[in-house]
Amino acid sequence: MTLALPSFFLFHPQLQHVLAKMSFLDTLLFYIVHMVDKFELWHRLPVLLGLAYLAIRRRLHQRYNLLHVGTMTAGNKYDVHQYSHRTADGKCNHPTDDIVGSQGTVFGRNMPPSTINFGVMEPHPSVVATKLLERRKFVDCGKQFNMIACSWLQFMIHDWIDHMEDTHQVEIVAPAEVAAHCPLKSYKFYRSKEISTGSLHPKTGFVNARTPWWDGSVIYGNDEAGMEKVRSYKDGKLKISRDGLLEHDEKGISVSGDVRNCWAGFSLLQSLFIKEHNAVCDMLKEHYREFDDEKLYHHARLITSAIIAKIHTIDWTVELLKTDTLLAAMRINWYGLLGKKVKDSFGNILGPELSGLVGLKRPQDHGVPYSLTEEFVSVYRMHTTLPDKIFLRDINSMATKHKSSPPIQEEYHSFSDMIGKEGEKRLSKIGMEKMLVSMGHQSCGAITLWNYPLWMRNLVAHDINGEERPDPVDMASMEIYRDRERKVPRYNEFRRNLLMIPISKWEDLTNDEEVIEVLHEVYGDDVEKLDLLVGLHAERKIKGFAISETAFFIFVLIASRRLEADRFFTTNFNSQTYTDEGLEWINKTESLKDVIDRHFPEMSKTWMRCSSAFSVWDSDANVRNYVPLYLR
Numbered sequence: 001m002t003l004a005l006p007s008f009f010l011f012h013p014q015l016q017h018v019l020a021k022m023s024f025l026d027t028l029l030f031y032i033v034h035m036v037d038k039f040e041l042w043h044r045l046p047v048l049l050g051l052a053y054l055a056i057r058r059r060l061h062q063r064y065n066l067l068h069v070g071t072m073t074a075g076n077k078y079d080v081h082q083y084s085h086r087t088a089d090g091k092c093n094h095p096t097d098d099i100v101g102s103q104g105t106v107f108g109r110n111m112p113p114s115t116i117n118f119g120v121m122e123p124h125p126s127v128v129a130t131k132l133l134e135r136r137k138f139v140d141c142g143k144q145f146n147m148i149a150c151s152w153l154q155f156m157i158h159d160w161i162d163h164m165e166d167t168h169q170v171e172i173v174a175p176a177e178v179a180a181h182c183p184l185k186s187y188k189f190y191r192s193k194e195i196s197t198g199s200l201h202p203k204t205g206f207v208n209a210r211t212p213w214w215d216g217s218v219i220y221g222n223d224e225a226g227m228e229k230v231r232s233y234k235d236g237k238l239k240i241s242r243d244g245l246l247e248h249d250e251k252g253i254s255v256s257g258d259v260r261n262c263w264a265g266f267s268l269l270q271s272l273f274i275k276e277h278n279a280v281c282d283m284l285k286e287h288y289r290e291f292d293d294e295k296l297y298h299h300a301r302l303i304t305s306a307i308i309a310k311i312h313t314i315d316w317t318v319e320l321l322k323t324d325t326l327l328a329a330m331r332i333n334w335y336g337l338l339g340k341k342v343k344d345s346f347g348n349i350l351g352p353e354l355s356g357l358v359g360l361k362r363p364q365d366h367g368v369p370y371s372l373t374e375e376f377v378s379v380y381r382m383h384t385t386l387p388d389k390i391f392l393r394d395i396n397s398m399a400t401k402h403k404s405s406p407p408i409q410e411e412y413h414s415f416s417d418m419i420g421k422e423g424e425k426r427l428s429k430i431g432m433e434k435m436l437v438s439m440g441h442q443s444c445g446a447i448t449l450w451n452y453p454l455w456m457r458n459l460v461a462h463d464i465n466g467e468e469r470p471d472p473v474d475m476a477s478m479e480i481y482r483d484r485e486r487k488v489p490r491y492n493e494f495r496r497n498l499l500m501i502p503i504s505k506w507e508d509l510t511n512d513e514e515v516i517e518v519l520h521e522v523y524g525d526d527v528e529k530l531d532l533l534v535g536l537h538a539e540r541k542i543k544g545f546a547i548s549e550t551a552f553f554i555f556v557l558i559a560s561r562r563l564e565a566d567r568f569f570t571t572n573f574n575s576q577t578y579t580d581e582g583l584e585w586i587n588k589t590e591s592l593k594d595v596i597d598r599h600f601p602e603m604s605k606t607w608m609r610c611s612s613a614f615s616v617w618d619s620d621a622n623v624r625n626y627v628p629l630y631l632r
């Protein structure tokens with residue numbers, strides 16, 4: 001039995017194709033979602049109804065937006081009991097296939113590769129970058145998100161994804177129309193490495209150089225060699241220098257799990273979580289005297305990775321999507337509808353909705369082996385969050401009653417000076433505490449058009465080993481090229497594939513007349529041509545959201561998947577694998593502020609007025625709301 005299609009979708013063959021595959025129940029659920037979307041309603045609904053909408057959406061995306069790229073079994077069976085820890089390269093996590101999720105596996109997809117045949121140069125990426133992306137005047141995020149939150153983004157990206165490159169180069173030459181405004185008239189870069197998948201659809205895929213699991217590889221490395229480099233081989237600990245910052249090799253490159261395109265704020269977070277790892281080792285050693293270096297390392301890695309995942313879930317994301325519904329949704333992902341107290345007392349006995357995804361009896365991949373996806377990479381292109389300068393605070397002065405000190409006027413650094421080896425040198429002069437307090441007080445860039453840092457249009461990018469490349473690149477235009485090269489659908493096709501209502505005119509996207517005028521200039525009247533990155537930055541935002549709704553729906557699917565598909569957050573999230581004390585450590589850590597308090601006991605008391613370490617530190621704390629969350 002089929003239901004009549006809403007008129008919005010009748011003209012879009014790909015979507016009809018998806019609907020044709022839907023069961024009767026899913027078609028019905030899709031109609032509910034679609035009706036709510038027509039009235040742009042879900043985020044205005046009371047919390048419980050909003051949660052129901054998101055639950056339906058997630059179910060639909062789990063069924064229709066997970067595409068495996070490659071053959072279904074790539075690896076071998078193995079004895080899970082031999083691997084009660086995370087391996088260096090991400091192997092041996094999936095219960096029956098040792099390769100799934102390991103370094104060097106192929107990116108999955110949330111939708112078929114783009115079917116619309118615009119050329120990779122249409123319109124020219126440098127035109128798009130110059131006319132629609134490049135920063136005119138820095139737009140910040142207000143008090144919602146600070147530079148720690150921005151660095152956290154990169155800290156996570158470098159845990160999960162990095163497209164491997166080919167040896168063939170592409171050259172992009174700016175056309176005459178914009179050449180005078182492009183810092184680089186031409187630049188070269190390597191194509192993304194595309195390999196045959198051995199399956200029919202898609203026939204090719206792109207390779208992830210990092211382990212896609214939430215395994216802390218940003219500090220632990222992505223393979224044996226990376227792991228060996230960072231371990232001290234004493235009491236399970238990782239290498240860290242006396243000033244609390246990363247150690248450096250003879251070339252001045254930091255010793256850490258990931259060194260590519262790093263900047264001082266990113267390396268600061270790496271140091272903070274190495275400190276955390278080492279503190280966990282001390283705690284474990286005190287309670288489990290029989291543990292040797294190896295056991296301490298593996299347990300501390302599991303615990304620290306879980307803390308990172310928990311902070312991202314119930315602290316960072318809650319600040320990114322600051323609404324009651326998302327506060328409830330993210331806490332449900334970790335603790336379930338019944339909340340922390342019930343879960344702490346009884347464990348995960350009632351399944352994903354009531355007890356959360358963490359601690360489920362079995363990992364759940366919805367029939368598609370775990371990987372991160374091309375679309376996930378694309379929606380995380382958030383370089384507009386990076387500012388032009390980093391302002392330093394004087395932490396020796398007295399904090400004012402707003403727990404703030406003005407930036408030291410003469411003490412700021414151009415952002416580009418904070419990158420790579422130069423950035424590391426500056427960071428060691430600034431020191432960890434001053435940098436953390438300064439980043440806490442500075443708002444990061446807003447995810448909007450005309451906010452792409454100009455300095456990134458002439459960027460010296462790094463090789464995988466942190467060495468500077470000889471040829472600078474124009475990141476703004478390269479990002480446009482990358483999505484097209486990887487056949488990620490453009491904005492409108494992307495929305496249709498995500499069961500969202502496509503736009504039919506520029507006014508559906510934004511009210512900003514100036515933006516509409518330039519969209520016309522670049523894309524004419526053809527909304528199908530609109531690049532995903534531009535659409536995500538132009539889209540009207542939901543109140544409280546720092547990102548677009550389109551990007552958010554990919555997060556709804558993938559944020560859950562990172563937890564529910566991972567054996568170490570499900571079957572093995574128990575005291576046998578983590579130890580009792582380890583679970584207790586994770587349990588009592590609810591936020592980044594808790595981690596900061598552990599290592600800098602006076603810092604938040606003196607400098608942080610707000611509730612989360614990811615909002616601007618001199619902003620007001622959340623006002624206590626006496627209405628229970630689910631009744632709001």
Ligand code: HEM
Nearest residue numbers: 150153154157161162163261263377380381382383461482
């Ligand atoms: C100093 C800070 C940063 C620098 C220098 C930097 C630089 C780069 C470079 C050179 C690439 C590779 C581009 C390519 O070859 O396609 C890249 C990729 C990327 N960056 Fe950044 N980035 C920085 C911060 C961030 C932040 C804050 C985010 C926020 C989410 C971010 C998200 C991404 C994503 C999603 C990719 C694509 C990865 C892939 O293709 O697999 N980056 N970045």
